Amino acid sequence: MSTTSAAPPAPLPIRSRRWFARRGSRVAPLKYLGLLLVAIVVLMPVYVLLVTSFKTLTEIDAAHAWSLPSSWTLDAWRQAWDELSPNMANSFKLAIPATLISVVLGSLNGFVLSKWRFPGADVVFTFLLFGMFIPYQAVMIPLTQLFDDANVPTGIPRLVFAHVVYGIPITALIFRNYYATIPDDLLEAARMDRAGMFRTYWSIILPLSAPAFVVAAIWQFTSIWNDFLFAVFLITDPVSWPVTVALNNTTGSLVTPFNLQMAAALLASLPTLLVYILLGRYFMRGLMAGALKG
Amino acid sequence: MAEIVVNELSKRYANGFEAVKGLSLEIAEGELLVLVGPSGCGKTTALRMIAGLEDITSGDLYIGGRRMNDVPEKDRDIAMVFQNYALYPHMTVAQNIGFSLKLSKRPRREVRERVRETARLLAIDSLLDRRPKQLSGGQRQRVAMGRAVVREPQVFLMDEPLSNLDAKLRVQMRGEIESLQKRLGVTTVYVTHDQVEAMTMGDRVAVLRDGLLQQVDTPTNVYDRPANLFVAGFIGSPPMNLAQAQVEQDGDGLAVALGPTKVRVPRELAAARGLATWAGKSVIVGIRPEDLHERRNGRSEGALRAEIERVEALGATLLGYFSVDVEPPPTGSAVAVVTGETLADAPLVGSTGGTMFCATFEPRTALRPGASVETTFDVERLHFFDPDTEAAVWAE
Numbered sequence: 027m028s029t030t031s032a033a034p035p036a037p038l039p040i041r042s043r044r045w046f047a048r049r050g051s052r053v054a055p056l057k058y059l060g061l062l063l064v065a066i067v068v069l070m071p072v073y074v075l076l077v078t079s080f081k082t083l084t085e086i087d088a089a090h091a092w093s094l095p096s097s098w099t100l101d102a103w104r105q106a107w108d109e110l111s112p113n114m115a116n117s118f119k120l121a122i123p124a125t126l127i128s129v130v131l132g133s134l135n136g137f138v139l140s141k142w143r144f145p146g147a148d149v150v151f152t153f154l155l156f157g158m159f160i161p162y163q164a165v166m167i168p169l170t171q172l173f174d175d176a177n178v179p180t181g182i183p184r185l186v187f188a189h190v191v192y193g194i195p196i197t198a199l200i201f202r203n204y205y206a207t208i209p210d211d212l213l214e215a216a217r218m219d220r221a222g223m224f225r226t227y228w229s230i231i232l233p234l235s236a237p238a239f240v241v242a243a244i245w246q247f248t249s250i251w252n253d254f255l256f257a258v259f260l261i262t263d264p265v266s267w268p269v270t271v272a273l274n275n276t277t278g279s280l281v282t283p284f285n286l287q288m289a290a291a292l293l294a295s296l297p298t299l300l301v302y303i304l305l306g307r308y309f310m311r312g313l314m315a316g317a318l319k320g
Numbered sequence: 321m322a323e324i325v326v327n328e329l330s331k332r333y334a335n336g337f338e339a340v341k342g343l344s345l346e347i348a349e350g351e352l353l354v355l356v357g358p359s360g361c362g363k364t365t366a367l368r369m370i371a372g373l374e375d376i377t378s379g380d381l382y383i384g385g386r387r388m389n390d391v392p393e394k395d396r397d398i399a400m401v402f403q404n405y406a407l408y409p410h411m412t413v414a415q416n417i418g419f420s421l422k423l424s425k426r427p428r429r430e431v432r433e434r435v436r437e438t439a440r441l442l443a444i445d446s447l448l449d450r451r452p453k454q455l456s457g458g459q460r461q462r463v464a465m466g467r468a469v470v471r472e473p474q475v476f477l478m479d480e481p482l483s484n485l486d487a488k489l490r491v492q493m494r495g496e497i498e499s500l501q502k503r504l505g506v507t508t509v510y511v512t513h514d515q516v517e518a519m520t521m522g523d524r525v526a527v528l529r530d531g532l533l534q535q536v537d538t539p540t541n542v543y544d545r546p547a548n549l550f551v552a553g554f555i556g557s558p559p560m561n562l563a564q565a566q567v568e569q570d571g572d573g574l575a576v577a578l579g580p581t582k583v584r585v586p587r588e589l590a591a592a593r594g595l596a597t598w599a600g601k602s603v604i605v606g607i608r609p610e611d612l613h614e615r616r617n618g619r620s621e622g623a624l625r626a627e628i629e630r631v632e633a634l635g636a637t638l639l640g641y642f643s644v645d646v647e648p649p650p651t652g653s654a655v656a657v658v659t660g661e662t663l664a665d666a667p668l669v670g671s672t673g674g675t676m677f678c679a680t681f682e683p684r685t686a687l688r689p690g691a692s693v694e695t696t697f698d699v700e701r702l703h704f705f706d707p708d709t710e711a712a713v714w715a716e
Contacts, residue, residue: 209406211402211403211406212406212408214402214406215400215406215407215408215467216408216419217372217373217393218371218373218400218420219419219420219467220393220394220423220424221394221419221423222394225423229408230408233410234409234410
């Protein structure tokens with residue numbers, strides 16, 4: 027059927043469950059065993075991370091890295107929270123606005139690069155993509171210089187600005203590819219209904235963009251949250267450090283408080299973990315929808 | 321309501337491809353004109369130029385007396401129905417229909433009222449709260465129509481609106497669209513590749529080929545007096561039988577030699593067709609399948625003897641295909657191109673090397689492949705075409 031009413035991409039059928047069953051019952055246990063081994067290898071460091079975070083400092087040594095804590099304690103977690111919570115707040119103040127601004131920009135860019143094209147749209151898009159391959163290191167000094175010259179307020183605003191700019195290529199790409207799957211007929215129908223550019227975007231394109239927004243938002247949120255380099259050279263005042271920089275500074279100069287570090291690392295990664303767990307399904311769905319049709 | 325005048329309209333793309341070449345048409349107020357032709361003939365491009373979705377390379381477009389070339393599509397007061405319906409998937413039926421009214425800032429009460437009225441007209445008033453995903457193909461088609469109707473535009477443009485429906489629904493919607501258009505009296509341009517739709521719906525039919533207008537006339541005239549070989553082969557199903565023949569001097573009159581068969585041409589007919597100048601020359605002769613009958617007693621003149629190769633029983637008629645010992649139209653002629661493309665199962669060349677002809681027989685006769693038949697035709701019903709220009713031969 028070729029009805030083109032551009033429904034948002036339907037969830038893809040999941041066929042993995044049957045996939046094992048079909049291979050005959052004798053092979054299946056071996057496969058599960060293999061997968062289990064791989065899973066264990068992957069989860070080993072996470073296990074050490076977890077158990078160490080519940081130990082006291084005195085109990086930590088290489089010989090007992092694998093054993094469970096003799097007495098479980100939340101001291102390290104408490105201390106990590108005390109030390110990192112202001113920086114966690116900074117990270118939210120950074121990641122949320124930067125994510126929102128960059129996905130909105132990405133959506134607008136994707137729209138004019140795919141559905142409301144202007145002369146030279148493809149050239150502009152190619153140049154935008156180049157931006158993805160510029161390493162942070164290459165722009166460290168010029169970027170700082172530029173911010174100083176332009177009197178951009180120091181602290182988190184600079185970081186937001188930098189991440190928004192660096193996010194333009196990837197978000198434009200995600201939205202452009204997603205919009206390419208929306209049939210042109212729909213936009214022409216809107217034109218015949220006398221909708222202009224902004225009305226078409228607002229009433230037709232935006233309501234259909236949810237999958238792309240989820241994909242772009244997860245991508246941007248995690249990469250901004252996890253960024254270390256921009257934060258470390260753009261922010262000089264420790265009060266404004268995001269959690270990644272603060273995490274790095276939990277390393278003691280003489281003794282390394284492993285339990286604190288482990289707890290802090292876990293704490294710092296919780297938000298991204300949550301985003302993946304809550305929105306991950308949509309993430310895959312959105313990526314696949316673009317991949318299959320594009 | 322307005323008339324549309326299209327004058328020498330052309331479309332040339334950046335790569336040099338000319339989709340529409342100097343199209344001129346006058347579409348009267350309230351008329352339904354069908355643009356028909358094989359795929360790639362430029363009919364959709366022409367429609368899109370009228371709509372404003374495609375720039376006009378050269379020529380003029382007037383709607384209601386106003387030159388529209390540089391008027392943006394939203395100011396042309398045109399509504400369009402798309403082949404794929406192009407319904408907004410996130411809106412309900414009511415929102416889909418009312419979208420254009422909402423954009424033109426009509427009061428909410430009026431929008432609701434007009435949407436309701438339109439829905440009633442199209443018998444979809446029970447579906448107003450559904451989304452396109454929850455509708456059948458026919459219902460979606462009606463919503464697409466509703467979106468055009470609600471605007472009360474000057475012009476309807478329809479781009480193959482029925483091609484996604486199954487055959488039965490298509491016949492039903494064909495009638496409904498036609499009567500709706502008559503009731504509303506809105507000037508309509510309707511694009512289709514389906515010659516049955518063209519014949520049944522159009523007040524007039526415009527046949528296009530390779531961006532060139534071949535003929536514009538009423539369906540009956542296009543059928544009975546095709547302007548050239550292409551139109552003759554394209555309009556009508558099964559297509560017209562075509563073969564090369566000789567016009568000969570026969571005593572003081574003329575005769576047409578069709579292979580071994582020779583038919584005398586009555587004086588009035590020869591005069592009407594201007595055949596006198598063709599004496600001694602070869603022409604292409606066309607006979608519609610329904611004008612070719614099984615020979616009854618008497619009249620042996622113009623009998624074509626043949627062996628039936630294939631039979632299609634359609635219920636009301638019975639089509640028999642057979643190979644006749646006559647020359648087919650030259651390969652490369654328009655008709656060879658068309659029939660080869662649209663009716664692959666009815667080749668021009670028969671299995672014995674002659675030309676494949678089709679004739680209608682009495683239904684429910686025991687016609688079988690292998691049966692020997694004699695078919696005759698009425699000379700009056702013959703069509704003559706110039707083999708060089710492919711134009712129909714008529715007296716000046």
